[in-house]
Amino acid sequence: MNGSLRYEDLKNPLNDLISDEIFELLSNRGFINQNAARDHFIRKRFKSLRASRLSAGDAIDELRKDYPYLQFETIRQIVYNPGR
Numbered sequence: 001m002n003g004s005l006r007y008e009d010l011k012n013p014l015n016d017l018i019s020d021e022i023f024e025l026l027s028n029r030g031f032i033n034q035n036a037a038r039d040h041f042i043r044k045r046f047k048s049l050r051a052s053r054l055s056a057g058d059a060i061d062e063l064r065k066d067y068p069y070l071q072f073e074t075i076r077q078i079v080y081n082p083g084r
Contacts, residue, residue, distance in 0.1 A: 006066045007041040014040060039078045042067070046079040 007013045012023040014037055026032050042063060049059035060075045067075065 007038045010041070013037050016044065039082075042075065042078050043082060046075075 012018070012020045014023055014032075017040075018026075023032070046059050046063060049062055050056065054062065060072055060079070063075050064070065064072060070078075
């Protein structure tokens with residue numbers, strides 16, 4: 001890891017939407033789609049990187065450092081097509 005925050009490192013990656021207790025309860029019962037939660041976190045992180053004046057391409061490259069198993073195009077689709 002390059003010092004940035006990753007979805008996998010968080011207790012509750014949906015903390016802007018639900019409390020830690022609710023996340024834990026739903027996750028333990030299998031009601032959290034891990035890919036959808038990861039994508040939500042990636043979109044949040046992308047917005048943060050863009051707000052720090054990083055270009056879109058550089059922001060996606062930064063995200064790829066944390067998610068090397070995702071292709072550039074896949075991350076681009078995640079951040080620009082949230083309903084997929």
